[in-house]
Amino acid sequence: MLKFIGKRFLWMLVTLWVIITVTFVLMRFAPGSPLDVDDVGMSEQARANMMAHYNLDQPVIMQYFNYLKNAVTFDFGPSMVTRSREVSDMLASGFPASLQLGLVTLVLAVISGIILGVLAALRHNKMIDYVTMFIAIIGISIPNFIQAMLFIQYISTQFDFFPTAQWGTWRHAILPALALASGPIAIIARMTRSNMLEVLTEDYIKTAKAKGLSNFQIVVKHALRNALLPVVTILGVLVASIFTGSFVVERIFAIPGVGQYFVESITNRDYPMIMATTIIYSTIFIIMMFIVDVVYGIIDPRIQLHKKEE
Amino acid sequence: MKKKWFMLMFTLMLSMVLVLAACSDEGSDSEEADDETPDTEDEATGDSEASDNVIVLNNESEPTSLDPPIGNDQYSYDVLNNMGEGLTRLAQDEAVPEPAMAEDWDVSEDGLTYTFNLRDGITWSNGEPVTAQDFEFSWKRLADPDTASPAAQHSYWIAGAEAFNSGEGDEEDVLVTAIDDQTLEVVMENPTEFFPSITAMPQLFPTHQETVENDENWAGSIDTIVSNGPFKMVEWDHDVRIVLERNEDYWDAENISLDGVQYEMVDDPSTAYQLYEDGTLDIVNMPADMKETLVESDEAFVAPRAGIEFQRFNVNEEPFQNQKIRQAFNYAIDSQIIVDRIIQGNENIADGFVAYGFLTPGGDDFRDVAESHYPYDPETALQLLEEGMAEEGYDELPTVTLSYNTSDEHSIVAQAIQEMLVENLAVDVALENSEWAVFMEAQQGLELQYSRSSFLGGYNDPINFLTNFTTDNPMNRTDFSNEEFDALIDASYEEEDADTRFDLLLEAEALLMEEAPFVPLYFYNHTFLYKPEVNNVVRHPVGFVELKYASLD
Numbered sequence: 060m061l062k063f064i065g066k067r068f069l070w071m072l073v074t075l076w077v078i079i080t081v082t083f084v085l086m087r088f089a090p091g092s093p094l095d096v097d098d099v100g101m102s103e104q105a106r107a108n109m110m111a112h113y114n115l116d117q118p119v120i121m122q123y124f125n126y127l128k129n130a131v132t133f134d135f136g137p138s139m140v141t142r143s144r145e146v147s148d149m150l151a152s153g154f155p156a157s158l159q160l161g162l163v164t165l166v167l168a169v170i171s172g173i174i175l176g177v178l179a180a181l182r183h184n185k186m187i188d189y190v191t192m193f194i195a196i197i198g199i200s201i202p203n204f205i206q207a208m209l210f211i212q213y214i215s216t217q218f219d220f221f222p223t224a225q226w227g228t229w230r231h232a233i234l235p236a237l238a239l240a241s242g243p244i245a246i247i248a249r250m251t252r253s254n255m256l257e258v259l260t261e262d263y264i265k266t267a268k269a270k271g272l273s274n275f276q277i278v279v280k281h282a283l284r285n286a287l288l289p290v291v292t293i294l295g296v297l298v299a300s301i302f303t304g305s306f307v308v309e310r311i312f313a314i315p316g317v318g319q320y321f322v323e324s325i326t327n328r329d330y331p332m333i334m335a336t337t338i339i340y341s342t343i344f345i346i347m348m349f350i351v352d353v354v355y356g357i358i359d360p361r362i363q364l365h366k367k368e369e
Numbered sequence: 370m371k372k373k374w375f376m377l378m379f380t381l382m383l384s385m386v387l388v389l390a391a392c393s394d395e396g397s398d399s400e401e402a403d404d405e406t407p408d409t410e411d412e413a414t415g416d417s418e419a420s421d422n423v424i425v426l427n428n429e430s431e432p433t434s435l436d437p438p439i440g441n442d443q444y445s446y447d448v449l450n451n452m453g454e455g456l457t458r459l460a461q462d463e464a465v466p467e468p469a470m471a472e473d474w475d476v477s478e479d480g481l482t483y484t485f486n487l488r489d490g491i492t493w494s495n496g497e498p499v500t501a502q503d504f505e506f507s508w509k510r511l512a513d514p515d516t517a518s519p520a521a522q523h524s525y526w527i528a529g530a531e532a533f534n535s536g537e538g539d540e541e542d543v544l545v546t547a548i549d550d551q552t553l554e555v556v557m558e559n560p561t562e563f564f565p566s567i568t569a570m571p572q573l574f575p576t577h578q579e580t581v582e583n584d585e586n587w588a589g590s591i592d593t594i595v596s597n598g599p600f601k602m603v604e605w606d607h608d609v610r611i612v613l614e615r616n617e618d619y620w621d622a623e624n625i626s627l628d629g630v631q632y633e634m635v636d637d638p639s640t641a642y643q644l645y646e647d648g649t650l651d652i653v654n655m656p657a658d659m660k661e662t663l664v665e666s667d668e669a670f671v672a673p674r675a676g677i678e679f680q681r682f683n684v685n686e687e688p689f690q691n692q693k694i695r696q697a698f699n700y701a702i703d704s705q706i707i708v709d710r711i712i713q714g715n716e717n718i719a720d721g722f723v724a725y726g727f728l729t730p731g732g733d734d735f736r737d738v739a740e741s742h743y744p745y746d747p748e749t750a751l752q753l754l755e756e757g758m759a760e761e762g763y764d765e766l767p768t769v770t771l772s773y774n775t776s777d778e779h780s781i782v783a784q785a786i787q788e789m790l791v792e793n794l795a796v797d798v799a800l801e802n803s804e805w806a807v808f809m810e811a812q813q814g815l816e817l818q819y820s821r822s823s824f825l826g827g828y829n830d831p832i833n834f835l836t837n838f839t840t841d842n843p844m845n846r847t848d849f850s851n852e853e854f855d856a857l858i859d860a861s862y863e864e865e866d867a868d869t870r871f872d873l874l875l876e877a878e879a880l881l882m883e884e885a886p887f888v889p890l891y892f893y894n895h896t897f898l899y900k901p902e903v904n905n906v907v908r909h910p911v912g913f914v915e916l917k918y919a920s921l922d
Contacts, residue, residue, distance in 0.1 A: 091806025094519075095813065100824075100837065100844035104514075104535045105521035112517030143434035143589035144607075152607045211643055223647050224640045225633070226609060313635040313644075315608035328806050 067352075071345045075338065079130055082337045083123055086330060093139040093328040113139055113330075130338055135331040140324075146331045150317055150339065156226055157309070157316035161302040163236040168243035168297070173290070175244065176251025177283065183256060195248045198241035204307040207238040211311070224313045235312045239305055243297055247290055254286035261285075288358055295351035299344040303336075421628070422921055423612075424903065426652040426914070427641045428632035431608050436581075436588035437574040438511040438518035443913065446571040448611055448632055450913040454598040455575070456485050456504070456553070456568040461918045464726065464829050464909035466565040470499060470575070470597070471553075480560030480865045481528075485568075487551040492618050493577050494601045501547035503575040508545045508555075509533075510581070511572065520572040523827070526564060528556045559862045562870070566829035571913065599625050599917045608634055626920035642898075651903050651921070655896045657778060660713040668898045671715050673725040675826035675910035676893035677834070680771070680786075684886050685848045686818045687767045693757030694766075695885040699743040700750035701793040702786055704890045711781050714896040719889030720744070721878055723831040726910025730867040735831050739875055742882040743889075747793040754794050770799045773821040774808040782890075783821065812846050822846070822887070826911045831874050832861060833911075838881055849886035 094101070094109050101109075110116045114125065129135050135146035179191040215221040215234060222231050258264065259282055267277045306322040308314075321340070324332035355362045432445035437453065440446060456474070457466035468474075471485040491499040510516050512524040512534045524530040527545050532538025544556035557564060567573060577595040580587050587593040591605040599621070600613035614629040616622060633649070635641040638656040645653035655663045664671055682689035682698075689695055704718040717725060720741040727735040758766060771786065773779040783800050790796045798819070803811070811817050824844065826833045837844040839855050857877040864870040895908045902922040907915035 089807075091804070091808075091810045093806075095806055095809040100522075100842075101519045102522040102525070102534075103843055104531070105517075105519055106843070108514040108517045108521065108534065109519060111514070137586065141431055141433055142439045143436050143586050145586070145589075148589075149607070208639070211640065216643070216647065223643050223649065224635065225644075225649075310637050311640055313633075313637065313640055315606070315634075319608075319636070326804060326806065 067349055071342075071349070074345060075341055078337060078341045079127065079334070080123075082333065083126055086328075086333055087119060089328070091328050093330060096140060096327045126334060129331070130334065135335045138329055138332050140327045140329045140332070146335045149332075150320065150335060153315060153317035153320065156314055157318060158302055160232055160235055160239070160309075160314060160316060161298075163232050164239040164243070164301050165298060167236055168240040168247060168301075169294070171240075172244045172247025173251050173283075173287070175248040176286075177255060177278065179248065179252040180255030180259065180286075181278065188252075191248060192252070195245035198245035201241075203238045203242060203305070204311060206241060207235065207308050207311040210234045210238060224311070226312075226314045231312075231314075235308050235314060238308050239301065243301070246293065246297075250290050250293070251283075251286055254289055255282055258282045258285045284358060288355070291351055291354050291358065295347040296344075299340065299347050302343060303340050422626075423629040423631055424627055424651050424906070424916065424919055424921060425631040425633060425649065427635050427644070427650050427654065428611070429634060429636055429641070429654075431634055432611075434588055435594060437507065437571055437576060438516055438520055439588070441518070441520040441572065446913040448613075449571045449574065450598075451600050451630060451916045452596040452598045452602060452613060453571065453574040455570065455573050456487075457565050458917075459566070459569050459829070459907075459909055459912050459915065461905070461907055461915075463728070464566075464911060465728075466569050466829075469569070470504075471568075474565065480562060481557050483555045483557065483564060484548075485553040485555070487553065488620055489551075491597065491620050494596050494616065494618075495577065495580075496618075497577065498550070499575060499597050500550045501553040502550065503578055504553050505545050505547045506578040506581075507576045508573065509540055509543050510576070512543055513540065518572075523567065523570060523572045526557055526559075526561050526567060528558045531558070560865045561862075562865075562867050563828070563830040563832075569912065570828055600627075600630055603629070610634060621917075625917060627916065630916050645898060645900075651900045652906065653898050655714070655898060660896060663898060664713065664715050664896065666898070668901065670895065670897040670899045670906075670908075672895045672908060673717065673910050674893040674895045674908075675724045675726045675833075676824060677719055677722065677724055678821075678823050678890045678893065679719065679722070680888040680890065681812070681817070681820050681822045681847045682886055682888075683815055683818050683848055685815075688757070688761065688763065688769070689818065691757040691761050692884060693753045693760065696743070697750045697754035697757060697794060698790070699885055699888050700746045700753065702789050702888055702890070703745040705745065706789075707782055707785055708891050711778065711785060712891065714894045716891040716894045718891050721882060722887075722889055723834045723874075723878055724826060724892045724910065726826075727829065727831045729871050735871070735874075740879055740882070743885075750793055754796075766796055768799065769796060769819055770801050770817075771819050771821070772801045772803065772808065772811070772817045774805045775802045779821055813843075815846065815848050823893075825893070829909075829911050831871075831878070832858070835874060835877050835881065838886065847886040849884065851880070851884055854880050854884070 092115070094106060114122060133147065138144060138146050138149060141149060175191045175195065179188040182188050211223055211234070215223045220230065221234055225231060264277060264281060267281050303317060303321060306318040309316040309318040317336070320332055321336045324336055428444060428447060430444045432440055432448050433442050434440040434445055435449050435452070437449065440449060454469050456469060456471035458469035459465065460467045470487055470491055472488045474483055474485045476483055487499065487501055493499055508524055508527060511518055512521060512527070512530040514534055514536050521534045524534065527543060529538050529542035529544050533540055533543050546554045548554050561567070575597065580593065580595045584593050587595070591602055594602055596602065599616055599619050601616040602611065603614045604610065604612035611632045612629060615625050615627060619625070633644070635644060638654060641650065641653050642656050642659070644650045655669070663669055682695055684690060684695070708716045708718055720743065721736060721739050723735055723739065725734055725736045729735055729738055771783055773783050780802060787798050787800060790798050812820055812822070824834065824837065836842060836858055838847070838849055839845070839858050840850040854877055857873050857880065861870050861873040861877065864873060899906065904920045904922065905918045907918055
């Protein structure tokens with residue numbers, strides 16, 4: 060197991076290096092510079108001074124090595140757009156909001172997704188099945204920003220219980236989490252349903268029935284367990300994208316999360332921020348992939364992490 | 370088996386506990402904040418708001434920086450203008466400078482030397498006195514190449530500052546000197562009769578020397594920020610809000626009616642509008658797609674803003690090397706339609722380049738005194754186009770591409786103009802849009818033949834607009850170069866007499882319009898909604914929101 064983790068860790072470093080390098084190259088091929096973003100008619104001289112201040116006047120290869128150094132030390136320096144703040148401070152102050160929203164979303168998505176999926180499978184081709192799948196289709200086909208706007212317009216203005224927007228109490232999290240979760244709920248529900256349907260026809264389910272186990276035991280202990288495997292796979296991807304915030308939903312609800320940095324840093328050509336967000340996103344993604352692999356082994360002991368070791 | 374299930378369940382439980390813990394934690398935070406700031410709930414119920422006497426407005430975004438020479442945009446200076454103060458401040462009724470940190474000032478005979486006398490007893494928020502040395506330090510810092518200020522050119526009025534900024538001169542040669550703690554002497558590059566307007570700009574606000582020298586990022590945190598204006602910071606929740614309260618030590622504190630100011634940071638215009646509707650915000654920008662109805666509402670605040678929407682030609686690229694063809698485009702575009710049907714904020718159409726709001730020495734608006742150019746006139750347009758094409762020997766006009774940065778509004782305006790040009794000149798213009806950073810680089814690199822553009826005035830003088838089109842000015846971006854125009858602008862800089870100077874500026878604008886390196890479309894407006902209880906929030910054509918005089922009923 061340790062050997063497996065060590066090997067994966069090395070691969071993770073290589074992957075990160077490749078990602079950093081590719082991002083750097085793409086970033087520099089994109090036309091435009093962070094200094095042009097606010098069009099204030101800067102004098103030529105002021106522009107040159109800023110280039111020097113942010114080391115943009117150095118040869119590109121030097122800038123690349125600087126970047127690598129910054130990436131290793133996790134010190135990205137000040138943002139080129141929010142100029143009095145360090146990139147790491149900005150991300151650190153934005154992460155709690157995105158993380159909280161992400162966790163609420165995730166719990167909501169996983170629990171309701173699985174419950175809906177199981178219900179639909181157990182009542183295959185009955186009313187409940189149609190209703191849940193209809194909800195799922197709506198959830199996945201209406202983009203979350205439209206849902207967000209509809210929620211503000213029709214729910215928060217009607218019920219004082221839900222604040223219109225902004226962040227602060229747990230009540231602020233409900234509507235944005237709902238908007239963010241509806242897509243994943245739909246995906247998880249549909250996946251759970253089709254896997255359950257498949258699993259429920261297996262011989263061992265019949266055996267379990269013949270043994271006289273209760274329906275609940277059969278579903279939870281025998282069927283669901285196998286049906287969840289593919290769900291776990293997509294969960295890894297989902298977690299990475301949910302925890303790094305959602306630009307659109309955070310913007311619409313005015314939530315001070317990190318989602319904005321992932322998108323705006325690119326349009327602003329805020330090089331240090333682009334680099335930081337890239338590294339964070341890929342790290343979370345890679346770690347989630349690793350966790351998913353480990354969880355596979357737990358759910359299905361037939362999957363060997365360290366094959367052919369004996 | 371069981372153990373593994375247990376682990377899974379445990380992880381799930383753990384994450385739920387975390388969520389709950391995190392949320393309840395947040396909740397208690399905001400309760401603490403409730404004591405000092407108005408809460409959304411309080412406001413939704415109505416009554417408590419007035420007694421709070423704190424005005425809540427939307428800053429849209431986190432300030433770029435509250436460090437005077439670094440911020441250089443509206444997100445920063447709308448806040449800084451009320452937290453800090455320069456030697457002067459623009460008056461409540463008109464955009465004319467009034468004494469602020471300076472009690473008064475003297476100008477030498479030749480108009481080159483200004484001596485500012487600072488008030489007694491002015492202090493920083495840390496209790497230390499504001500001194501002439503702070504101003505000297507701050508202005509030299511603005512010019513210092515190591516500060517890398519994007520606003521450095523606002524120091525160039527001071528003799529020696531431009532040379533210092535370019536690394537050619539020394540700091541000692543920047544002629545701003547603290548004679549003593551309360552006397553600041555500035556020697557100008559040229560006689561600059563509007564310099565007291567310049568000193569009202571946030572770029573030239575003083576900074577506390579010791580604070581700045583201790584920490585380069587002093588303005589990024591409430592723990593280190595030091596200010597000297599009508600309000601001081603009491604809360605800064607990054608990307609959420611900034612709360613200021615009345616600075617009781619401010620020299621004019623007795624004339625400030627508000628207890629405080631709260632800037633929310635809500636980026637999305639329609640969410641901000643919803644927050645205005647539910648009473649969270651007292652002031653909000655009108656969302657673009659609702660302007661048509663909102664400008665007519667009782668809560669509308671619509672006033673000229675010193676800025677212009679226009680289109681640049683590259684005057685060295687075919688077919689726009691020809692003046693008559695450029696003029697033909699000017700006559701063929703009906704800006705009134707664009708304002709009435711698309712922009713819908715009651716904007717004035719641009720019949721010149723200098724916006725409304727700049728007063729001549731006689732007290733008239735420069736725009737009213739200046740000539741009006743290019744009324745919508747399709748017949749003249751067609752005639753000029755034919756003449757121009759004959760001059761160049763064109764049978765057919767070379768392909769014209771209109772470029773703009775990607776946005777719904779720009780796209781609609783571009784399509785309307787495309788339609789007008791087909792109809793009036795039978796010229797089929799191609800449209801091309803690109804993302805802002807890409808667009809900017811192309812425009813600055815003179816790669817665009819015909820492109821949308823905008824300009825926002827920074828200080829209170831028409832030269833601010835006109836100087837853009839001198840040869841090689843970074844805002845020129847048309848490759849336009851005219852010796853006569855450059856000479857007029859230079860002469861205006863050197864002119865001591867205000868009336869003569871304005872005559873030179875009027876002449877320069879007329880010449881510029883005749884040469885037509887651009888198509889002016891319309892002048893900007895401030896378009897806000899103010900709750901009925903909001904009074905005296907000052908928005909001049911130039912400058913930033915002024916809350917010193919504001920009050921709530």
